Amino acid sequence: MTPFTGSDNDAVLGEPPSTDPAALERLQRFGGGKLLREMIGLFMEAAPERIGAARAAVNASDAKATELALHSLKSSSAQLGALRMQRLSEQGETIARTGSLEGVDALVTGLEAEYPSIQAWLERARTAGNA
Amino acid sequence: MNTVAVVEDNADNRLLLQAILDGLYEVVEYENGIDALAGLSANLPDLVLLDISLPGMDGNEILARIRADEHLMRLPVIALTAHAMAGDREKYLSAGFNDYITKPIVDEQLLLNAMEKWIDAGHDGQV
Numbered sequence: 145m146t147p148f149t150g151s152d153n154d155a156v157l158g159e160p161p162s163t164d165p166a167a168l169e170r171l172q173r174f175g176g177g178k179l180l181r182e183m184i185g186l187f188m189e190a191a192p193e194r195i196g197a198a199r200a201a202v203n204a205s206d207a208k209a210t211e212l213a214l215h216s217l218k219s220s221s222a223q224l225g226a227l228r229m230q231r232l233s234e235q236g237e238t239i240a241r242t243g244s245l246e247g248v249d250a251l252v253t254g255l256e257a258e259y260p261s262i263q264a265w266l267e268r269a270r271t272a273g274n275a
Numbered sequence: 276m277n278t279v280a281v282v283e284d285n286a287d288n289r290l291l292l293q294a295i296l297d298g299l300y301e302v303v304e305y306e307n308g309i310d311a312l313a314g315l316s317a318n319l320p321d322l323v324l325l326d327i328s329l330p331g332m333d334g335n336e337i338l339a340r341i342r343a344d345e346h347l348m349r350l351p352v353i354a355l356t357a358h359a360m361a362g363d364r365e366k367y368l369s370a371g372f373n374d375y376i377t378k379p380i381v382d383e384q385l386l387l388n389a390m391e392k393w394i395d396a397g398h399d400g401q402v
Contacts, residue, residue: 167379170381171291174291174294174295174380174383175291175294175295175297179290179291179294182290183287183290183291186286186287186290187287190285190286190287212328212330215328215357216284216285216328218357219285219288219328219357219378219379220285220287220288222357222378222379223287223288223291223378223379223380
């Protein structure tokens with residue numbers, strides 16, 4: 145049986161789930177509990193910085209910097225199965241790549257709101273991955 | 276053991292590739308294009324895994340410099356990208372990448388198969 149379950153924030157009406165526990169199992173397959181713990185650790189270091197960088201770039205109307213921050217966040221979120229963060233980042237990145245920041249502010253707000261539940265989810269996974 | 280150069284700015288992606296390639300390849304990591312181009316010339320690998328979205332010099336520019344360099348031009352280079360838009364594959368292949376792998380990495384065997392294929396082709400002088 146898999147040690148991983150979804151996040152508390154998974155069930156939002158009309159939306160696909162927030163998380164994909166299979167992504168965590170994949171990381172365990174690639175490199176065991178050690179890789180999983182290290183990947184979670186790196187994500188928890190980098191994700192708040194990237195959300196902060198995206199927020200600062202949006203405030204500064206810097207589309208290129210917004211695109212780069214959201215691209216990195218999309219990639220890391222996808223690898224760890226943080227699906228809602230992946231979707232929000234990707235939507236923002238796609239808009240920013242055209243040079244526009246229309247609607248990106250709300251997407252970054254969505255990321256800021258989503259992150260705490262992902263953090264809690266990954267904390268649980270880190271413990272479960274140790275078992 | 277064959278040597279693979281990984282050019283990737285994100286620490287989490289480097290760590291993941293290191294775990295997948297551990298025991299199969301000697302891995303040399305570069306975080307940006309300047310370091311990569313200098314390092315590739317000094318220590319020629321058997322294959323390069325090149326991230327597209329890098330700050331400063333991006334993967335497309337690094338590839339163009341590899342293909343313009345007499346010493347490096349025949350290196351097999353696989354693009355790693357999280358863009359994955361329709362038509363991307365053709366775009367990267369026509370730009371001179373030998374292959375194209377999308378992130379997140381879900382099936383490590385796809386990556387390993389592509390690496391093996393292009394390392395063999397490189398050794399046979401077919402890149």
